[in-house]
Amino acid sequence: MKKKTTTLLLSIMLVLSLLLAACGSSENGGSASPGGSGSEAGANDSEAVELTMAFINLGTMSDVAAVQEEINKITKSKINATVKLMPIDIAAWNQQVNLLLAGNEPLDLLVTSSFFNYSSQVAKGQLLPLDELLEKYAPEIKNTMPSEIYNGTKIGGSIYGVSSIRDVGADYGMVMRKDLIDKHSIDLSGVKTFEDLGTVFQTIKDKEPGIAPLVQSTQTGTVAYQMYTPQIDPLGDSLGVILLDSNDLKVVNLLETDIFKNKVTLARKWYEAGYIMQDVATTQEQGSSLVKAGKALGYFNNMKPGFEAQESKTTGYEMTSVHLSEPVIQSNGASGFMMSVPRNSENPERAMQLLNLLYTDAEVMNLLANGIEGKHYVKNEDGTIKLPDGVKETTYQFNQWEVGNNFLTYVWEGTDKDIWKQTKKFNESAKVSPALGFSFDATPVKTEVAAATNVVNQYKVGLESGSLDPALIEEYNEKLKAAGLDKIIAEKQKQLDEWAAANGK
Amino acid sequence: MKTNHMNQYAVHAILILLTAACVFPFLLLITSSLTQEQAIVRDGYSLLPKAWSIEAYEYLWNKSTSLVKAYGITVTITIVGTTVGLLISALLAYPLSRGDMPLRGTLSFIVFFTLLFNGGLVPTYLVFTEVFDMKNTLLALIIPGLLTNGFFILLIRSFFSTSIPVPIIESAYIDGATEFKIFYQIVIPLSLPILATIGLMLTIGYWNDWFNGLIYVTEPELYSIQNLLNRMLSNIQFLQQTNIGGNNSTAAAGLPMNSVRMAMAVAGILPILCVYPFFQKYFVKGLTIGAVKG
Numbered sequence: 003m004k005k006k007t008t009t010l011l012l013s014i015m016l017v018l019s020l021l022l023a024a025c026g027s028s029e030n031g032g033s034a035s036p037g038g039s040g041s042e043a044g045a046n047d048s049e050a051v052e053l054t055m056a057f058i059n060l061g062t063m064s065d066v067a068a069v070q071e072e073i074n075k076i077t078k079s080k081i082n083a084t085v086k087l088m089p090i091d092i093a094a095w096n097q098q099v100n101l102l103l104a105g106n107e108p109l110d111l112l113v114t115s116s117f118f119n120y121s122s123q124v125a126k127g128q129l130l131p132l133d134e135l136l137e138k139y140a141p142e143i144k145n146t147m148p149s150e151i152y153n154g155t156k157i158g159g160s161i162y163g164v165s166s167i168r169d170v171g172a173d174y175g176m177v178m179r180k181d182l183i184d185k186h187s188i189d190l191s192g193v194k195t196f197e198d199l200g201t202v203f204q205t206i207k208d209k210e211p212g213i214a215p216l217v218q219s220t221q222t223g224t225v226a227y228q229m230y231t232p233q234i235d236p237l238g239d240s241l242g243v244i245l246l247d248s249n250d251l252k253v254v255n256l257l258e259t260d261i262f263k264n265k266v267t268l269a270r271k272w273y274e275a276g277y278i279m280q281d282v283a284t285t286q287e288q289g290s291s292l293v294k295a296g297k298a299l300g301y302f303n304n305m306k307p308g309f310e311a312q313e314s315k316t317t318g319y320e321m322t323s324v325h326l327s328e329p330v331i332q333s334n335g336a337s338g339f340m341m342s343v344p345r346n347s348e349n350p351e352r353a354m355q356l357l358n359l360l361y362t363d364a365e366v367m368n369l370l371a372n373g374i375e376g377k378h379y380v381k382n383e384d385g386t387i388k389l390p391d392g393v394k395e396t397t398y399q400f401n402q403w404e405v406g407n408n409f410l411t412y413v414w415e416g417t418d419k420d421i422w423k424q425t426k427k428f429n430e431s432a433k434v435s436p437a438l439g440f441s442f443d444a445t446p447v448k449t450e451v452a453a454a455t456n457v458v459n460q461y462k463v464g465l466e467s468g469s470l471d472p473a474l475i476e477e478y479n480e481k482l483k484a485a486g487l488d489k490i491i492a493e494k495q496k497q498l499d500e501w502a503a504a505n506g507k
Numbered sequence: 508m509k510t511n512h513m514n515q516y517a518v519h520a521i522l523i524l525l526t527a528a529c530v531f532p533f534l535l536l537i538t539s540s541l542t543q544e545q546a547i548v549r550d551g552y553s554l555l556p557k558a559w560s561i562e563a564y565e566y567l568w569n570k571s572t573s574l575v576k577a578y579g580i581t582v583t584i585t586i587v588g589t590t591v592g593l594l595i596s597a598l599l600a601y602p603l604s605r606g607d608m609p610l611r612g613t614l615s616f617i618v619f620f621t622l623l624f625n626g627g628l629v630p631t632y633l634v635f636t637e638v639f640d641m642k643n644t645l646l647a648l649i650i651p652g653l654l655t656n657g658f659f660i661l662l663i664r665s666f667f668s669t670s671i672p673v674p675i676i677e678s679a680y681i682d683g684a685t686e687f688k689i690f691y692q693i694v695i696p697l698s699l700p701i702l703a704t705i706g707l708m709l710t711i712g713y714w715n716d717w718f719n720g721l722i723y724v725t726e727p728e729l730y731s732i733q734n735l736l737n738r739m740l741s742n743i744q745f746l747q748q749t750n751i752g753g754n755n756s757t758a759a760a761g762l763p764m765n766s767v768r769m770a771m772a773v774a775g776i777l778p779i780l781c782v783y784p785f786f787q788k789y790f791v792k793g794l795t796i797g798a799v800k801g
Binding site: 060090091291296 | 545548549573628629633636637642725727737738741745
């Protein structure tokens with residue numbers, strides 16, 4: 003009994019200290035913001051601070067210290083602050099960010115994303131509302147992006163993250179090897195829908211034994227998925243979606259829609275005709291490596307301007323493409339990748355000034371995105387950049403889509419020079435989901451989502467790649483319902499309605 | 508007699524199968540690290556690949572600075588961690604094994620208690636990072652491993668109390684030896700098997716540890732070899748399971764190929780393989796003595 007009491011006391015103390023810590027820093031945040039006036043005032047006369055910025059890393063980052071030093075030279079003179087770059091591998095992201103936010107470590111800017119619990123981070127009070135800070139210290143950010151994207155990250159009426167400027171929408175279609183298309187003089191101009199691709203596949207199947215006409219880009223980017231996604235908004239996890247054509251905010255069960263059934267049936271037809279690689283459901287290889295190995299013609303993918311050039315680089319073959327849907331911006335278009343200020347920050351106003359630089363200062367943004375000129379890249383005469391001579395692999399690889407205003411950065415050789423202009427146009431032309439900005443908080447139905455996800459893992463790839471008989475959709479649906487799909491959909495609808503009311507939709 | 512023979516054959520057959528099950532993946536690992544990348548994607552993994560290549564090892568060689576650094580980290584934490592861990596465990600286990608130690612039961616219970624309960628990840632993390640400020644230090648890779656070895660302590664304690672006769676200790680005491688002298692001149696030399704066993708377990712534990720690196724380390728400078736490997740593999744897995752827009756393949760282009768992953772795994776195991784044979788004879792003996800009688 004005595005031991006129990008001690009344990010209880012200890013845990014209460016721990017909880018209390020955590021709460022106190024949380025209150026402490028949010029007080030800091032609150033009292034600090036009214037201090038300065040105007041974006042430049044209060045910056046140069048105050049003492050120098052160090053700002054920590056955490057972001058997702060996927061490649062080699064061994065030169066991050068050198069880049070950081072160069073960035074600091076600029077930020078020191080402009081906002082009297084230095085930056086500490088903290089790349090976190092995507093593999094460790096969820097774990098480390100959870101721990102960082104639970105603790106009190108210095109952290110001033112953090113990449114957040116609806117893929118990585120954005121809404122629950124806000125619900126737990128781990129991120130600061132940014133509206134006032136943005137107004138005071140970074141008024142220019144608003145002008146760098148369309149207002150629906152700027153406001154598309156709001157939760158409960160406040161902005162908690164600033165979207166990075168990138169291709170916020172996507173259109174869907176197929177990339178394929180240009181040499182094979184030319185060799186058999188296949189005319190792609192007649193291909194307007196996914197259904198039209200059948201004849202292309204037939205030709206390749208007849209004339210190129212050993213090459214599968216169609217593979218999947220990844221295990222989640224299944225054949226059918228790439229065909230039905232442009233017509234729906236998956237609202238995060240596809241468990242309960244809205245149909246874009248209906249233009250209202252009614253959450254429906256994807257499996258019961260005609261779109262889903264038709265596309266799965268089509269995938270099955272192709273699979274049975276031998277158009278789709280036969281072990282497509284189990285292969286661990288990405289579509290691009292299968293093309294690279296000479297095993298496939300191409301794959302469906304979500305695309306953006308410059309996508310062919312990008313895939314050509316990855317596969318080693320010149321790639322051509324057919325775009326078979328209009329560009330769409332789904333609910334996570336804005337909240338897909340954002341920069342937020344966590345409650346850990348002791349200098350939220352300075353963090354906001356740094357954020358402002360990422361949207362307005364080409365020098366800072368280029369350093370961050372591309373590294374140091376002469377060391378990580380050199381400029382060509384036409385304004386594009388390339389690796390310096392003799393350098394085969396870069397020692398600074400930043401995934402620039404996650405942060406800042408990418409339209410300020412140099413374009414790599416091999417990519418269209420006015421790629422950013424095209425991307426801007428692409429974004430503007432895109433069909434916008436009525437749920438743009440909605441981010442589902444799965445916490446209230448955690449158990450159901452976990453159970454449903456298991457069912458999805460069991461059936462999704464098999465059915466959507468054509469490897470399984472579409473008759474199984476029934477069974478799939480029943481099991482999802484048994485796992486609590488209806489409850490998830492109801493919760494999603496509830497949150498969506500609340501969101502719509504709060505945002506005046 | 509005949510049935511005995513039959514038994515023998517059956518046992519041998521089972522053991523041979525088990526051995527094969529252990530050795531086969533390992534051989535496959537080595538041959539795939541020596542296979543040409545395209546051949547892996549085209550024909551799959553195979554023990555006798557159609558096209559050999561050492562390109563994976565060339566790639567690793569070119570990256571050798573980060574690899575050598577990671578090796579350095581791993582070796583350092585393994586040596587320091589094993590030595591200190593062994594010392595702490597033995598020093599705690601010895602008094603617990605002595606019948607005349609006051610509060611012996613309470614202390615043993617405390618050690619035993621840590622086997623069943625721990626503070627949980629977030630509190631542990633907060634203590635190490637905020638109270639002790641160990642984030643991104645070598646200590647963060649060593650200390651957590653030193654504190655969670657209650658099992659080892661109990662193992663050593665059982666060995667001490669069952670294999671070292673009390674009369675030896677008493678006679679040394681009568682001859683005028685101090686407690687400390689008894690410990691390192693009599694008890695330690697008599698306990699080599701268990702110490703070697705625990706030493707090997709600690710070595711393997713530290714060598715294979717990636718979890719501490721995952722949560723306490725963000726600086727690439729401090730990545731150990733297993734941490735490096737684990738991060739690489741989870742990055743790849745993440746990309747396969749998540750759709751992060753049209754950027755998947757740009758991100759994937761930065762990740763190493765199949766054969767390189769295999770070569771990295773080989774690089775990760777090789778040193779421990781070299782050490783293992785020297786420990787093995789103690790390993791079997793120590794484990795059986797410590798466990799069965801304890």
